[in-house]
Amino acid sequence: MASPGRIRNRKPIGTSRSDNYDQDDEDHVNAVYQRPTARSAFEQALDTPKASAAVVGILTALAFALRFYKINHPDQVVFDEVHFGKFASYYILRQYYFDVHPPFAKLLFGLAGWFVGFDGHFSFDNIGDSYTENHVPYVGMRALPAILGSLTIPVVYAIMKETGHSTIVAAFSACIVLFDNAHVAQSRLILLDATLIFFMALTIYSYIRFRKLRYWEFSVEWWSWLIATGFFMACAWGSKVNGILTVLTIGIAVLIDLWDILDIKKGHTLEHFWQHFLARALGLIVVPFIIYLSFFYVHFAVLTYSGPGDSFMSPAFQETLIGNELLMHSQELRYYDVIALKHRDTKVFLHSHPDRYPLQYDDGRISSQGQQVTGYGYEDANNHWQIIPTKALPEAGRGRVVQHEDVIQLLHVNTQTLLLTHDVASPLMPTNQEFTTWPKDDHSRHNDTLFYLDLIDGNAGDTWKSKSGHFRLVHVPTKVSMWTHAKQLPDWAFKQQEINGNKNSVEKSATWYVDEIVSTDSNLDLAEINTPKEPKKLGFFRKFAELQLLMLQHNAGLTASHPYASTPINWPFLISGISFWTENDTQKQIYLIGNAIGWATCVILIAIYVGIISADVVARRRDIEAIPEHIRNRLWNSAGFFFLIWAVHYLPFFLMSRQLFIHHYLPSHLASALLAGSVLSFILSDTINFPISVAGRRTHMRPSEYADLGTKGPIVVGIFAAIMFAMFVFIAPLTYGTPGLDGDAVNSKRLLSSWTLHFAAKNT
């Protein structure tokens, strides 16, 4: 439920500043009024457009310099370039691959690679593989994130300027990101984060521009910034799964905004509210969704050939890819065909041999002593089964094709026995039924040999096909599903895999397919099957839905432990980093770690912000209003928005059980830099730039105020920037991976004992 305070105040947190325009408080007017020329000389000088442009120019130039410095080093595959470089080459080769992240950023890499003439021949197999030896134009590909990472700096600066902070504060926020070793390391390599962060920053910027136009609602600019927000949001979301958090942030801000518009004291009609609602629905739901879809459209349009991602997809999907094995070899199955069945997950053949189950197992349970049915990993004549009908068949024609939900028997060709299961516990799992076989001439157990064919996603009348026709084999009388698991039977079954009946008849892992048609008595020529076929068509939306679902499942499934994975609580404090790359001979290494000064500053200023806000809430509860209304609004609204971005990009990670890395914190770090600027401004001065929104036709004109940090602003920020730069240079060998460090130097760079650097000298 909503927090009580928010509703009671009738002026929800983080929303409109328009109340100030409404309530004219005469005393306040005088207090706020201030001439722009009454400010300190520094402030006035820096506030001019020219000075601002100069500052942002210098910052941007520095950003490019730091991100492009020795970008060609190392000329080896570093960390996740293994994945993302590879994906780029798949785009160039147009081979289908599968990844948990949406395709936008990877498409950009593909594009960049194609631009610089990469032909996709290199597959980025291992960290440390040489680019120069393999003639990969990797610098061009690395330039893309470096450019985007550098351009993030002016966007950060612009965000701060647009939210009414003075030039020097904006420079402060920009410096935190500019001199950050983690941001630099992350944007010099073929990784997705720079793209994500750039578009996330642009989303924030656009949304702020949009909000500032709220008295010019439905104007062209208003619409432009709304659509721009949606567009950049889609780009962030399309770059990496985490981008969804940016969408969530904007979503929350919009809900608060709409709640405010709904307030009857604003004097809007319900029609007006619905107009606002629909405009946002269009700009922030429909537009981003279309753009997000279009990334996938391009993705599918580019990847038309069979590739390593085939096996993740459903058979119907695979058949749309040129050269896919299913497409090439899939064929309808007819009764009396002899086939080999394979289990989808463990890749074993359904196998049987004349040996029998032992009478009694080690744990004392008794078996049926029937013929063993096992899973066997290799081709063998004992894997051959014949499909026997249970109904009368026509002599020829379509009637002989096996269909979904047909009841069949499977005849083991070598021993001429029929597959059977019954209510006897299987050798390894007392909960599951034993599978065995029964002589085909003995009809006493006829019912127990009946199975029906349950094609996955099958509809009545679908035919059973080899390779592509994934199915479950469900026993008719007991409803168990033929199943196997990666556990071996003891020596009496030659360590083959156990086959048993799973009582969950719709168990996902009980999926089988026909690997091969050994022989057929139909008049089709087997050779004919192997001629190339045209890929089938599948609707874009079905492809998209399937891929999106798989991405979510696999993302949640990334739970394997990783030596450099860390838990979210460690991130803001920079407890540990990630070793990206090492070179033993020269003792060079790249270690992802942030600028300790910058990160500490952010953490401290976040803590101060939370302290101020809590104190404000508590004080107001006691009717003490310590902070002037307009400054308080800035703290709650602008800084509150930054805090919201930080929290939404950070806190959800605590709930995720997948493996997490410190680079997941980088978007939050950017938000914390914005918040840090805002809090610094609050600390240094009790003045703000106000008002900052564009006044509409009917807005009351308000006396304005100008932020004035005096001379202490530039001094504080100047010193801070110098220290930041010094720290950046100090850690730089770990960020750029050059020069190599001897043991003692490594030890000195290890600011926290938890930084797991390589080549450290032995502790003595």
Added chain:
Amino acid sequence: MSSEDTSARRRVAKGPGCSGGFMSGSDYDTDPLQYDDHKDGHSKLRPPIGGRVSSGRLHKPYPTPPTSISDFIHQNLEHLPPAIYTLLSCWTRFHKIGLADIVVWDEAHFGKFGSHYLKREFYFDVHPPLGKMLVAFAGLLSGYDGNFEFKSGEKYPDTVPYVAMRVMMATFGVALVPLGWYTAVELGLSPWACHLVALMVLCDVAWLCISRFILLDSMLLFFTFTTVFFLTKFHNQQYQSFSFDWWLWLALTGISIGCVTSVKWVGLFVTAVVGIYTIEDLWDKFGDLRMSTRNQLRHWGARILCLILLPILVYMTFFKLHFLILNHTGPGDAQMSSLFQAHLVGNDFWRNPLEVAYGSKITLKNMGWGGGLLHSHVQTYPSGSTQQQVTCYHYKDDNNHWLVLPRWNGPAYNPNEELRFVKNGDVIRLQHAPTTRSLHSHPIPAPITKLNYEVSCYGNSTVGDVQDHWVIEVVDDIRQGKKESLDRIRSLTTRARLRHEVLGCYLSAANKVLPQWGFKQIEVSCVKENDPDDIHTYWNVESHWNDRLPAGDVKHYKSAFLRDFWHLNVAMMTSNNALVPDPDKDDILASHPTDWPWLRLGLRMCGWGDNQPKYYLLGTPLVWWGGTLSLIVFVALLGIYLVRWQRRYVDMDATGWAHFLYVGKVAFYGWFLHYAPFFIMGRVTYLHHYLPTLYFSVLMSAHVMDHCIFSARWKEKTKRILFGVTAFAIVANFWWFRGMAWGIEGPVNEYWGLQWRKVGFFSVVMEACDDNWSAIRLSF
């Protein structure tokens, strides 16, 4: 009570009634600035000072003492319905309670733990002791001697008065019904809704079923119910703060919290409900500028005293009792520190020779919370060095035995030479007694914590290398103090660390569980960072054998209660978290939290043979579905009201709004806090984890029915018909499913499978179950 101001509905408010403080009746006094234009309206609505409470049961003056019998009857007529419901609940709970004369489901655990109390043997379990002590108490009262094993599915012998024990457990279940009734009364629900609450509590098959056996759940439910009841009682005393009644109900709430958490840790969730209520309440008072500072402090103090200190005291008292009763050795020893074990009757640690010498045979205990004994066995690592595994293990066997020997390149140990004691800083070699291999480490990543080095057993009694050398670094001695003052290593009390001489890393066991190939034992690795405070690198000598040394004396060893209390709690926590779903094993009884609110499957509680009564834990669908539905309806209603409020429509007066929110919040917070945490927990979850949660959804369904029907503007006749239909449906639903709690006799397939087939999806559930449930069930 919310329908007085009906004329105010659907009117755009300009005056009174538009405020509706969100929390309770008393917080529309903030932000006067924002409310300028409405100020007068608010002050009119402000409830009179002293009568702050406008939610919950309306306060009525106490009646005069009865002067005649008819007076007395008249005054107490309101207690007649709950009395009847209680009698009915006695019948449902006790009916055929002894039908199954076998150990059903988790009786195997909790009966066994009860026996341990009667035999006074120390055991270890993931749950706090109160519930099991009550089981033991029931056993004591009924004359049970504690000598039955409680093997799952076994027939009770004549010496076990299981019926009497079950009856005593079921009594807690009986009490749920009147508690439900009176809670509804205290919440201020209409009589119709009170009847509904009592009926739903009475007629839920799951609550019925779980109360009828020797399990902890009936007590957990009982204390959950009492906590809510006392809280509502306390809420209704708010008009007379610091009166005797006020203190009484506040203190009882605190004691109840202490009890519920002492039964199962799930009780922390209801504690959280009380916590949220209290924080809101205090925040409310904090904004009351008319209240004196002294009173503010008194309010805070009272809460801290009764809701924090008192529950902790209650909780610790039960542990103190636990330690006092269980003073003999038993199966749970190994979970505790060596010092604690030394004090149990029947333990011979104190016989250990005091000081360790070369040639001693020892076991090493990790001193991390819940740490085990250093262990090795002939199985090898499947990866890494593929040498012999070294693990940490809680059970005592010969594979924990290590010989203390001198380093390879020094003089070898000679049994006939003069005794050499092991000193701080000595380099020693630890030889695994059964396999004669030496404890060894090398720069190969450990199997789980890949940043640490692997520890293995290598070589034999004559072959080895310098990687087998470990340096003893004494931390301190619990009895003798700082390491400066001691020279030799003492068994039990000396805390020491083992540093690998070559690699400089420290032997550590940090509760990382190995996969199946390591038999789920704890990983032992060598940690590179030297963190002198890392308790997982601390070891002490537990058992110590050396024929050449004299036996020790018990006076050397003493353990402190607080230390043991903390140790046991951390060990419980660790084991609780270790109950994770096992991917290798298909636990058919486990269920996912999303299955619960819609009752998608039940839980089979016993064997499914034709000749035994069969029990199946499944709720009354109407109660479960109705509860879940009402939660959705409440959230929707709240949303609609808030939006309308933002547009200044007035649906309720302030009192009605406060009441709607108060009851809704108790029910919704309760439900949410009992439900959501199960999604975050990594451990295995079962259907019965939803049973306390269900109570809050029952309250919510009564509240929503009350709000929409019984207290709304319907004709009296309509209300009566709707109530009749609902009540009949609940009872009929219960009757239909009663067999699952009372026991189904005869073969399932004929009598019961057919019956459920009509109900649809239950048939699937029945068939999906299997017969070896007992093998799978570990705990809970």
